[in-house]
Amino acid sequence: MKIERFAEGISLKRSVDAGTxxxxxxxxxxxxxxxxxxxxxxxxxxxxxxxxxxxxxxxxxxxxxxxxxxxxxxxxxxxxxxxxxxxxxxxxxxxxxxxxxxxxxxxxxxxxxxxxxxxxxxxxxxxxxxxxxxxxxxxxxxxxxxxxxxxxxxxxxxxxxxxxxxxxxxxxxxxxxxxxxxxxxxxxxxxxxxxxxxxxxxxxxxxxxxxxxxxxxxxxxxDMIAGPSEIAVLADESAIASEVAADLLSQAEHDARACSVLVTVSASLAEEVAAEVTKQAALLPRREIAEASIKDYGRIVVCGNMTEAIEAVNELAPEHLEIMTKDGLEVMAKIRHAGAIFIGRYSSEPVGDYFAGPNHVLPTNGTARFSSPLNVDDFQKKSSIIMYSETAFRQNAEKIADFARMEGLEAHARAIESRGVNESGK
Amino acid sequence: MKIERFAEGISLKRSVDAGTxxxxxxxxxxxxxxxxxxxxxxxxxxxxxxxxxxxxxxxxxxxxxxxxxxxxxxxxxxxxxxxxxxxxxxxxxxxxxxxxxxxxxxxxxxxxxxxxxxxxxxxxxxxxxxxxxxxxxxxxxxxxxxxxxxxxxxxxxxxxxxxxxxxxxxxxxxxxxxxxxxxxxxxxxxxxxxxxxxxxxxxxxxxxxxxxxxxxxxxxxxDMIAGPSEIAVLADESAIASEVAADLLSQAEHDARACSVLVTVSASLAEEVAAEVTKQAALLPRREIAEASIKDYGRIVVCGNMTEAIEAVNELAPEHLEIMTKDGLEVMAKIRHAGAIFIGRYSSEPVGDYFAGPNHVLPTNGTARFSSPLNVDDFQKKSSIIMYSETAFRQNAEKIADFARMEGLEAHARAIESRGVNESGK
The missing domain is CATH 3.40.50.1980 (Nitrogenase molybdenum iron protein domain)
Known part of the structure; x- marks a missing residue:
């Protein structure tokens, strides 16, 4: 895996297949x-x-x-x-x-x-x-x-x-x-x-x-138009390289265009994970896909400190984020953009892919900036309810008619006034 | 306004301008x-x-x-x-x-x-x-x-x-x-x-x-791609024709393609509203727009009973719905599809357009079947949080790995097993 230093403007975005x-x-x-x-x-x-x-x-x-x-x-x-x-x-x-x-x-x-x-x-x-x-x-x-x-x-x-x-x-x-x-x-x-x-x-x-x-x-x-899947692992020196590598590869085996990124404050973890990924990838049944994905889209981003690492993750806005650091909850609190956040060693991504309960349909390709996991809200809609009392109506009728006239919509004003605001109103 | 009998398959839909x-x-x-x-x-x-x-x-x-x-x-x-x-x-x-x-x-x-x-x-x-x-x-x-x-x-x-x-x-x-x-x-x-x-x-x-x-x-x-505006008024004999007509016209003045519909169980109200609309429209500054809208898209739908009238409204799925009937709340409870529901004589639509508080950005053209008024959810996104305990992990690791293998995703299974499920697990 390529190891790079963090630089602003980092992004996971791949061009979306818009079709021919x-x-x-x-x-x-x-x-x-x-x-x-x-x-x-x-x-x-x-x-x-x-x-x-x-x-x-x-x-x-x-x-x-x-x-x-x-x-x-x-x-x-x-x-x-x-x-x-x-x-x-x-x-x-x-x-x-x-x-x-x-x-x-x-x-x-x-x-x-x-x-x-x-x-x-x-x-x-x-x-x-x-x-x-x-x-x-x-x-x-x-x-x-x-x-x-x-x-x-x-x-x-x-x-x-x-x-x-x-x-x-x-x-x-x-x-x-x-x-x-x-x-x-x-x-x-x-x-x-x-x-x-x-x-x-x-x-x-x-x-x-x-x-x-x-x-x-x-x-x-x-629902959303899903792109290829992606994972970012945010890890410090407390993380175990073989586990981080295995999690990165679980994403990489999906698709040659899947994207697996390690963001870390530990240069030694970076080296160890890179070596582990190479070793483990070679043993996978879907080795070709995983190795292609790691080669083209795999990255290890080394940051100077946790603040920078969190900034990197927020710029990436990954679909899946694993936090494998000390104080995982504190780090989570600072994450603004991620589809699903897995905290701690025992929250390997497949735990959420199949079993834990939260949805695995997640915003990809940076859209976690503005999109959410599939959820119940996606299958309900809202209707506003307005039941104005006569008292409230009389108190506000003139103001509402004035607002309508400010917008040049006379029929709106007259709809209000048809309720007799001029006679009994105010 | 055209007066028609209710028939299934009624719709407010107009073709959406898809651009040339x-x-x-x-x-x-x-x-x-x-x-x-x-x-x-x-x-x-x-x-x-x-x-x-x-x-x-x-x-x-x-x-x-x-x-x-x-x-x-x-x-x-x-x-x-x-x-x-x-x-x-x-x-x-x-x-x-x-x-x-x-x-x-x-x-x-x-x-x-x-x-x-x-x-x-x-x-x-x-x-x-x-x-x-x-x-x-x-x-x-x-x-x-x-x-x-x-x-x-x-x-x-x-x-x-x-x-x-x-x-x-x-x-x-x-x-x-x-x-x-x-x-x-x-x-x-x-x-x-x-x-x-x-x-x-x-x-x-x-x-x-x-x-x-x-x-x-x-x-x-x-947000949504908004179409021209529309209103349905659901009224029984308790409604006042001049007020219903004024509300229909407040929608019609927006746009020659706006749509105003009265759904009623009262044949006499239907006649009265038709006459009132003609009379009031002629006095409006935006008379041309309102009359064109009423002529092309204005409808009065007469229903045999309130059940049928409610069915008609649900088929229309109007952007705005005014309920001017006895037992307005009971009727509201049966409405499945409407952007905003205005209940009672004093909830003329302009009350909500400007002033009451609910949003006036509403789903048009039948999209109230699946869309909502603009609301706070549109400006927040969700992230799932998964923090699995070691106990939960050990209890479920084997099942999760089995699920992954059922889907042919071996690297997913190995990510789980990299946490030592084989040694200490189960």
Whole structure:
């Protein structure tokens, strides 16, 4: 790993794949066709892109049972325990509607309502992760969303990953369609005879899925467009090099464009971690991916002191941050930008990827400056409540009408005055 | 106004102005130039589009004072009172960071952090509304955003609207630049020598501003892309036709594409309101706009009973909803989709547009199905906190490693096992 001295303006940002003009055009055409021809377009694109002509898009009860049966009891128990932990954490995010009153009898407030229907995209192939099902479904469920629809591209055998289906069953998803790509996003956004439209689409996908989400954004809500994953480890001399290296590599194995960074105040730790990464990487099954990621995006940033190290982390705004220092909580308090913060030796990132409860859908590529982990708020919306009393109205009617006239909006002023402010008002 | 019977599938949706290919190209070119040439590009575009060559983009202290001095004491007092009300309401939205602990010593939580810097776009010309300044700035301020930057296009005289500047001063905005259009959005998103970059851009604007926000989305956060405004009034026979009509017209005067709908269970109210709208519209200064809006987008929907009327409103998902019925709170409880809900005779929409405290930046064009009024959450982000205890780690390490292997991610499993789970674990 490259070892460098900290310098201002440090950044993890990689260029985002915005797609080629051809890819954008292809996605627009697919969306257009699905809007026009509905299910038949969905079936045709599935045949073309996934190589299978399906009788039924909907996953049957029997397919769900077969999938579950193909996992071991131990595997099912682990998925169930993870689902329970994730549910418990997200239930703590649920907010109540609230209101205030005043002595004129006016009531103001904010009403929280779950979205009616949410679509969860789950990638196919080797990226078909049961943890992704849990992390996208459980917050929607905690929010009270009644209809949660899952879509995922079928394999050539017309089937979905058993582990994904088992996770969906444990998460309580009942409506699952074997459809992927831009055609799945179009069906969710605009509806077909088989797949009724939803209000929001979440979940990761390939470039076609990402482009399709961008296209339908506005007609439905979408979650973020996720970039490749990243981790920063902030460590002092108290950290253990082999553990730091193992954590950096757990990120690097995801993707050759994943980014693993060590920020440290210890020059000796820097050297040791660099050596450990080389050693451990060579032993990994996904060695090629991990080594490419470390080579292109791996960095060790040596800082003069902890203040500088914290500044470096805040500039990076990493998706995942591990703090392996003395006084981890004190350091955490000074972190302004990070998707998830793992504190201490026993909070290795995979603890949060699968099991602890907080969400693993996190803002990437520096967007932790302004974005949040997927959470219950993403599946609820607010409505303002205004119930003005006659007393409050009479006290303020003239001021409100004056404000309207200051903005040149006479009909607004007259709407107020239509309540007889001129006769009985003031 | 057209009177119709309720039928399922009713919708307020109007096609969203997605811009022409030429407009999109122009916006992309402007953004490219500002990224490349910074301030000099900003000055050049301002000269080209706003017809003025500025010495300084930053509004001076002197300009602020002149603007304030040009408003009456009464006007300033009204803006101040509105600002106080808006601040008070939004302060109630502030959330605390929270955490949970368990008896193994594990701590999980969610840390709330305000965004570092927010840009507020304020349109120029006749759409330069002081209320818009307050509604966009106060939630950011309540959230604790340290740097709030305002941008607005100058008139040919190189000046901004005095009312807008006065509102900015009252709201506590200190950094205001005379720049508008796509060049303002580009400067806020990517920074120039004069205008440092921000993390999020909010506020309404014309098609060039909307397209530019779409382009920079992802590099910075943006609020919604607002469509033309709309109101639905849900009324029974207890409502007063002249008041309902005045409220419908207060929406219609905004924009020829604004949409005003009465949903009612009373056929006689429907007739009366239609007549009142015709009568009152003819007397408005903005008569042409209001009449065009009513003609093209005004509707009266007559329903068989209140259940049907509530269903109609939920299908419309209006930006503003006035409930003028007996048992207004009971009706409100059944509304699932509306940006702001005004209950009772004295909650005429302008009460909320300017004064009561809730935000007037609301989801339009049916997006109340999944979007919320602008609020403090829009200016804070969350970070997950995971501090796993050694006990919890040892209890769960093997399960977490198994989960990782189920997903084919060996380095994840090894990161867990690097903590010595094999020696001392289980």
């Amino acid at each position: 003009a051809d890819q954008r055009k292809a996605v627009q055409d697919i969306i257009h066709d699905v809007r026009k021809s509905g299910d038949s377009a969905v079936h045709n694109f599935t045949e073309r892109f996934d190589g299978v002509r399906l009788e039924e898009l909907l996953v049957s009860e029997r397919e769900m049972e077969e999938a579950t049966a193909s996992l071991s009891a131990e595997q099912l128990a682990i998925i169930q325990e993870a689902a329970d932990n994730i549910e418990m954490f997200h239930e703590k995010q649920i907010r109540n509607s609230w209101f205030t009153t005043d002595d004129t009898g006016t009531m103001l407030g904010q009403k929280l309502t779950p979205l009616d229907a949410v679509g969860v995209y789950v990638p196919g192939g080797t990226a078909a992760y049961p943890s992704s099902v849990l992390m996208n479904v459980m917050p929607a469920k905690a929010a009270g969303v009644e209809r949660i629809v899952m879509v995922s591209p079928p394999g050539k055998d017309g089937k979905l990953s058993p582990a994904v289906l088992a996770a969906a069953k444990i998460a309580g998803v009942k409506e699952i369609y074997k459809v992927g790509g831009a055609q799945a996003i179009a069906a969710l956004a605009y509806g077909t005879k088989t797949i009724k439209k939803v209000d929001k689409i979440v979940g990761p996908g390939n470039i076609y899925v990402a482009l399709a989400k961008r296209e339908v954004f506005g007609d439905v809500a979408i | 290919a030429d407009q999109r190209k122009a916006v992309q070119d402007i953004i490219h130039d500002v990224r490349k040439s910074g301030d000099s590009a900003v000055h050049n575009f301002t000269e080209r589009f706003d017809g003025v060559r500025l010495e300084e983009l930053l509004v001076s202290e002197r300009e602020m004072e002149e603007a304030t001095a040009s408003l009456s004491a009464e006007q300033l007092a009204i803006i101040q009172e509105a600002a106080d009300n808006i601040e008070m309401f939004h302060e109630k939205q502030i959330r605390n960071s929270w955490f949970t602990t368990d008896d193994t010593g594990t701590m999980l939580g969610q840390k709330l952090t305000p965004l570092d810097a927010v840009g507020v776009y304020v349109p120029g010309g006749t759409a330069a509304y002081p209320s818009s300044v307050l509604m966009n700035v106060m939630p950011a301020k309540a959230a604790g955003v340290e740097r709030i930057v305002m941008v607005s296009p100058p008139g040919k005289d190189g000046k901004l609207s005095p009312a807008v500047l006065a509102a900015a001063k009252i709201a506590g905005v200190k950094e205001i630049y005379k720049v508008g259009g796509a060049q303002a959005i580009a400067a806020l998103a990517y920074g120039t020598k004069t205008i440092k970059k921000v993390d999020k851009i909010v506020g309404p604007g014309n098609i060039y501003v909307a397209l530019a926000k779409r382009e920079v989305f992802g590099d910075v956060a943006i």
